[in-house]
Amino acid sequence: xxxxHVPSLPDSAVTDETVYRARRRLLGxxxxxxxxSLAGCAEAEPPPSNAVVTPAQARSGFATDEPLTRYEDVxxxxxxxxxxxxxxxxxxxxxxxxxxxxxxAVSGECGKPGNVALEDLLRGIAPSERIYRLRxxxxxxMVIPWLGVPLADVLKRFEPTSKAKYVAFTxxxxxxxxxxxxxxxxxxxxxxxxxxxxxxxxLAFLATGLYGKPLPxxxxxxxxxxxxWKYGFKSIKSIVAIRFTERMPPTAWNRLQPREYGxxxxxxxxxxxxxxSQKTERRIAGTGxxxxxxxxxxxxxxxxxxxxxxxYAGMDLRKWY
Amino acid sequence: MVLSRGPAAPTGRGGRRxxxxxxxxxxxxxxAIVHLLALAPLSLLAWRAWLVARGIDIDALGPxxxxxxEHELGQWALRLLLLTLAVTPLRQLTGQPVLLRFRRxxxxxAFAYASLHFAAWLGLDLGGYWRQVxxxxxxxxYVTAGFAAWLLLLPLALTSTRGWMRRLGRxxxxxxxxxxxxxxLAVLHFWWIVKSDYREPLLYAAILALLLxxxxxxxxxxxxxxxxxxxxxxxxxxxxxxxxxxxxxxx
Numbered sequence: 288x289x290x291x292h293v294p295s296l297p298d299s300a301v302t303d304e305t306v307y308r309a310r311r312r313l314l315g316x317x318x319x320x321x322x323x324s325l326a327g328c329a330e331a332e333p334p335p336s337n338a339v340v341t342p343a344q345a346r347s348g349f350a351t352d353e354p355l356t357r358y359e360d361v362x363x364x365x366x367x368x369x370x371x372x373x374x375x376x377x378x379x380x381x382x383x384x385x386x387x388x389x390x391x392a393v394s395g396e397c398g399k400p401g402n403v404a405l406e407d408l409l410r411g412i413a414p415s416e417r418i419y420r421l422r423x424x425x426x427x428x429m430v431i432p433w434l435g436v437p438l439a440d441v442l443k444r445f446e447p448t449s450k451a452k453y454v455a456f457t458x459x460x461x462x463x464x465x466x467x468x469x470x471x472x473x474x475x476x477x478x479x480x481x482x483x484x485x486x487x488x489x490l491a492f493l494a495t496g497l498y499g500k501p502l503p504x505x506x507x508x509x510x511x512x513x514x515x516w517k518y519g520f521k522s523i524k525s526i527v528a529i530r531f532t533e534r535m536p537p538t539a540w541n542r543l544q545p546r547e548y549g550x551x552x553x554x555x556x557x558x559x560x561x562x563x564s565q566k567t568e569r570r571i572a573g574t575g576x577x578x579x580x581x582x583x584x585x586x587x588x589x590x591x592x593x594x595x596x597x598x599y600a601g602m603d604l605r606k607w608y
Numbered sequence: 609m610v611l612s613r614g615p616a617a618p619t620g621r622g623g624r625r626x627x628x629x630x631x632x633x634x635x636x637x638x639x640a641i642v643h644l645l646a647l648a649p650l651s652l653l654a655w656r657a658w659l660v661a662r663g664i665d666i667d668a669l670g671p672x673x674x675x676x677x678e679h680e681l682g683q684w685a686l687r688l689l690l691l692t693l694a695v696t697p698l699r700q701l702t703g704q705p706v707l708l709r710f711r712r713x714x715x716x717x718a719f720a721y722a723s724l725h726f727a728a729w730l731g732l733d734l735g736g737y738w739r740q741v742x743x744x745x746x747x748x749x750y751v752t753a754g755f756a757a758w759l760l761l762l763p764l765a766l767t768s769t770r771g772w773m774r775r776l777g778r779x780x781x782x783x784x785x786x787x788x789x790x791x792x793l794a795v796l797h798f799w800w801i802v803k804s805d806y807r808e809p810l811l812y813a814a815i816l817a818l819l820l821x822x823x824x825x826x827x828x829x830x831x832x833x834x835x836x837x838x839x840x841x842x843x844x845x846x847x848x849x850x851x852x853x854x855x856x857x858x859x
Contacts (some may be wrong), residue, residue, distance in 0.1 A: 345722070349745055355761075356810065359667060360671035360672070363670065363671055364671035364672060365671065366802070367804075372804070372805035374670070374671075375620045375670065376674070425803075427672060427675070434674060470805070470807075472804045472805045473804065543804055544803075544804075553626060562749065562750060562800060562801070563744075563746060563748055563750070563801070564740060564743065564744060564748065566740060567737055569672065569675070569733070573673055574666060575664075576660075576661060576663075577660060577666060577673050577674075578660050578673055578732060579668075579674070579731075579732050579735060580674040580676075580732055580734075580735070581731050581735070582734065582735070582737060584735070
């Protein structure tokens with residue numbers, strides 16, 4: 288029962304990546320009806336690695352037509368210090384994380400707190416796909432097709448009160464299931480947080496899968512946050528607790544290096560990390576020649592400015608980095 | 609420290625100093641092995657890079673090949689640098705002056721790996737983003753340290769020949785003491801890119817501290833008065849060429 292966390296999943300969820308890509312190409316070709324006569328020519332060319340994005344999707348930011356990062360790369364290049372601090376440690380670690388049963392403790396400023404089974408947390412919310420850019424604070428980026436539910440839909444279930452100004456998330460910190468916990472690279476447990484309006488934004492997403500498959504352990508199974516306009520470390524993995532708070536909650540990297548990692552951590556090419564530049568990024572995507580980095584300029588809010596800039600109107604983003 | 613110290617030194621130097629005379633076979637064999645060992649990481653890396661470039665195995669260097677190449681080359685540059693600095697303490701501990709005959713090649717390999725590391729960063733990683741290259745060198749402490757280390761390696765590599773040893777005379781040793789500063793810069797370069805897990809750079813820092821500490825301890829332990837005459841002795845006792853080959857100074 289591998290897909291138990293993703294109830295009423297569309298058929299696409301069980302296909303493998305090749306089929307997935309092929310179908311998306313077909314869809315893309317069908318959508319581009321005027322181009323059908325050129326289909327024969329297109330066959331000879333390298334296939335586009337992504338689907339056609341509808342204008343509505345483009346406006347929403349829910350999808351992008353940039354080449355996708357291969358499943359192999361998404362699942363083998365991870366920062367998940369609970370399983371080791373090396374990029375390949377999490378994918379090479381033994382699969383010791385028990386993702387079932389999985390409970391999420393919801394507490395704080397809300398009407399319906401409680402310890403909720405993952406199935407119940409997601410029940411009745413239609414799973415959807417989001418193709419998001421992911422920009423790591425280290426200067427590399429990916430394009431990932433996530434599967435999951437809008438964060439807002441889940442949060443609303445617990446009826447946050449007017450005092451709920453922030454939402455805090457916590458990752459599991461179990462030294463038995465997570466060998467990396469024994470080394471104090473982070474003040475465990477890993478913690479993250481969002482302002483409530485950020486959390487309620489349509490782009491904020493809770494992922495349960497990627498490429499139509501359940502999330503691998505190294506990508507934050509069985510439930511992780513995806514906030515595409517912020518640096519990757521904000522997208523907390525393997526969530527076991529959600530707390531609505533009135534005050535800005537402490538976050539893991541900010542506690543470790545407050546000068547280097549702010550609470551907001553919006554992707555911003557104009558505010559460098561004190562030790563390295565954030566102006567450009569190395570895009571890890573596609574199957575082309577990867578011996579030369581695909582370096583591209585980094586965009587404000589990781590290219591989601593149109594959707595999210597209003598959240599920060601009037602804020603000095605140099606101060607609130 | 610001076611090479612002629614210890615009973616083993618004069619004999620070790622005997623018979624092999626004239627350029628016309630070939631080095632003894634065991635030494636040639638040992639050097640060949642060191643060459644092979646020093647080239648092994650580069651060959652493996654080049655092989656994997658070739659697999660990636662030809663599309664035979666695009667995963668041969670992992671999801672981020674450029675970062676893998678940079679890291680691998682940088683690490684070997686640092687390791688070889690520390691190995692170079694380990695030659696003198698090892699010679700002193702073992703009383704085997706022949707070890708010194710490996711120092712230059714190790715140092716040059718460190719320089720080669722460092723140059724390739726720098727070239728990969730320039731060409732493969734930041735290729736085309738020249739403004740960013742200059743900004744990073746000028747403003748990012750970890751890049752500044754790494755660049756400075758490489759820049760300081762340049763004169764050492766250039767003056768590593770016998771001709772330059774002869775020409776520089778006693779200044780050669782002083783110049784090559786830059787190796788200490790270079791190693792410190794290289795460790796800092798590594799230290800400053802780490803986000804939270806300092807175990808690896810800490811290991812290198814500890815090794816460097818040991819190597820530099822050893823030298824400092826020897827220097828302090830040696831009575832000042834005895835150091836002087838010894839140095840004079842060396843200066844008078846040997847011809848320039850001989851001294852050059854024996855590598856004055858002790859980087």
